[in-house]
Amino acid sequence: MEPQGSRHPGLRHALHRRRLRLHPTAPRHARRHRRALPPVALRLRRAGRALHPPQPPGAPRRPLARRRLRGDQEAHRHHRRRGLRALHQRAGHARPLRRPSRRLGLPHLGAGTAPQEGAARPLPRGPRRGALRHLQLLGGSRRPGPGAAAGHHRQAALRRPQRPGHRRPHRPAHRAGNQALRGAPGARRGAGAEAGLRAAHPHPQGRRHRGHPRPPHRHARLRQDPHRIAPARVPALLPRRGARLLDHGRRPLRPRRSPLRRSPLETPLIDRDALARELNPPQLEAALRTDGPLLVFAGAGSGKTRVITFRVAHILDEKNIPPWRILAVTFTNKAAQEMRERLHRIVGHDRARGLWISTFHALGARLLRRFHERTGLRQDFAIYDDGDQRSVMNRVFDELKIDEKFLPVRTALGAIDRAKQEVLEPDDLMARAVTLHDKQIARAWEAYEKHLAKNGAVDFGDLLSRLTRLVERDASVREELQEQFQYLLVDEFQDTNNAQYRMLRAMVNEHRNLCVVGDDDQAIYRWRGADVRNIQYFKRDFPDALVVKLEQNYRSTQRILRAANAVISKAQQREGKTLFTRNGEGAPIELLPCEDEREEARHIAHGVKSTLARGVPAREIAVFYRIHAQSRPLEDAMRAANIPYMIYGGMRFYERAEVKDILAYLRMVLNPNDDVSLLRVVNTPARKIGKTTLDRVTAHATARQTSIWKLLATGDLPDDVGAAARKALTGFYRLVGEIRREAAAMLDRPAEVGSLVFQKTGYARMLEDNKDVENETRHENIQELLGSMHEYAQEADEPTLSGYLERVTLNEETPEGEDSPKVSLMTVHSAKGLEFRAVFIAAMEDGMFPYKGTELGSDPEEMEEERRLAYVAITRAREQLSVSFTRFRQIFGQTRINPPSRFLLEIPPDVLSGKVPRRHFGEGSTPSRESSNTWGSGGGGGGGGYRVERDPVPSRAREPEAPVVNDGPVLVRDNPAVGWQRGMRVRHMKFGTGTVKTVLTGAELKVEVYFPNLGATKTLLAEYLQLLG
């Protein structure tokens, strides 16, 4: 297998690079340059959006009149008025997807047979769709894409191996849930994982399992079942949510993947019987009680999302409510995507079309565009990301002469963001400002808003606060929305903030059909302003709400659940809930003690390999870490082990300078008054427009209360701008003007505009002139960007440049999915809501996970959130969970020595494969090199533990650059304080007593010590410290 990896949105994808033949840089070669400029052979593809659901093959595009759904009529009028301008969000449009008609290797789904929400099914395999699409592209029904990018795309597609269609067993492959591993679900029912749980339910045997009666003891099942379904034959064994990740969110666009998609008519309606089959009694109640307020309050894996999806299905199918009257929202893109996907699966693409399923932010963007004239925004307003915000704020600070030392820009922006979460305005902040600091913030905010307005932009926070304010204050908007949205549903409600909750409350109409679903134990976004108390507020505000509790977990093994429950039970404030499972005991949770993070990564890679060897498909395996910075060694190890993996988040593709440059030009195409974008690119490529000139022009623009562009247009430049600079500025003005004129006719083809920009601005030339590897990479990245635009244009209903830019800033762009399954690497935060058969959690150490809250005097709430995060992490696992921790960890340029996570110590020993050592060095025992892998009690313990053979060659971490790691034990032996570690009490002759915060290694052993009486942390040589107690 080819090593491959990808990062999304900033994808690293070596294999793909090769396929694309964009350039021959070998991954290894490329990697060398990653530091400076990660080589990104990003293959972004426009992901499926429920907002723009596809149409089945051959389905005629619905007539405009019908597609133009109520709520968007107004927007549509605008659209007409303004031509093709920036109208990209409308319900219910679909571009016909060209794909082969499929035959289904499925038993007939009888009427009334509810499709399994989470269940994947065997699918017929036609030619690869991606390839097909491209072939058709070549066929020329579409205009040729932009230059090289499109060409590469096409060629790449052509070159990609075309696997022959696989034969699928003629039975619905249920998801390989922990239960039901043998009893194939009833064909009749098309049921999923829970099939095995229902004694009453018939169990027609799958071919493979014929003759294996369901074992009487569920217990034994997990461990015993040797009959894992071979992954290769059952691609349908997708992780429920992981599927989205790995299948790259295009599922909704891929009807052929769904067995339900033979034709819309064959997607069975979700009638009461179907519901009753698919849901347990409390779930059923929650799904059926469509009217009035409802709170589903339940632990992880209890089927909350399932309730939402079936409830929507029920509203659609039984109550015949048109889809555009149903709004389902959550906080993260992933959760939204998940709902969307599941809904499409159970209800079919056709009936799901037009549902409003989105994140709060995307909803904000969509509605603000629809009502833009009520808020004084342009319809195609830009959305500013962090960097843009910072650059606006820098300018404001210059203007107001605020000293960054006194008030860091990030502090100001943070305060503003928080204020926006509370739907406040600058005046409110000013009114409650006490200190000069507060006042400066309020002043800065005011100026900041002026700049946004002038630039025709909003920031992330605005998407929420402006919409909330609008709905709360503008009666006509409110009425319109209340009229439109008859049913509101919120997933992950515990992670909503004030603005979001208020938005919901304002949008709900007199019927109050608001269903919220959440789990206080999974509240992990407090740091972003989310407030779990919204659950309480909901009960207060809707006292007659039906509260449904779900207590059965359908996801995890007994052991995993016990571990999770143990960790969360120690949480300070929680409502408390029961959560049990009828699933099997499962394998012990495997402990992987490691020397350092490289070894840890190798162990994990090894573990992943064995898991794969056991037949668990790659897409059912995930590695979690607390922070992105941990991903690198993991990636390296995966690559070294030839494990296909995919990584999420981290350094984003769209944050790369060259990409942002092009995007900035594109924003200028839409709105040249966008000073932020202008300043970004005015001298890129270099045009001899220097800082001095720009400072002057900027100041002038501020003084004139106008945009830089307008100054250029009128020639109203400050006197002290010299002739050369003037000329350069005029040149830039002309250039952008020309581009804009040319682009005007192709705003519906973003990639062409992108290509135009790339060429005309001289950006392409700049990269070609100096052909070093970095520039090649940049070039490649831009090609990828163009490729993603092209994809977007192909798959969006109504592609617009503004629509593309919005997708990018809202992070909705998802990575291209090769069909090859991949192991997922992601942060725990991104994992929320997903589930995997096998999960590896890295760095379970105090100081890494929990990452925060371990220091003296830190907010206890931080630790609480870490705990909940640990709960989330553990509960993602269905069958197998491995946790690792290291003795030495190099992170942020330091080597730290952390004890194993306190959360591990709280897990009952009987669910673990071994003992968790309390600290790294046992009393008196100086770990020697050869025993370094067996400190603690090693991973031997219960079944499933494996030992990773020691690398005969010393790992790089132990080579010269980190001699202390090598000699660690020796140094430690030299010092009476055996084994320094965090949390130790020490005395220093000057500073008194303190607590060890961090153990650093270098030429000498240093530690960071916090001295409470000083209120400060000092870095000291360990030899000056005396160990207490």
Add this chain to the structure above:
DNA sequence: GCGTGATTGTTTTTT
């Protein structure tokens, strides 16, 4: 105006 080398922070998690 531009390129360089030094310095200085900064590194959680997401929209």
Add this chain to the structure above:
DNA sequence: ACAATCACGC
């Protein structure tokens, strides 16, 4: 470790 910013010299 690393990026972004700054100071300096051409």
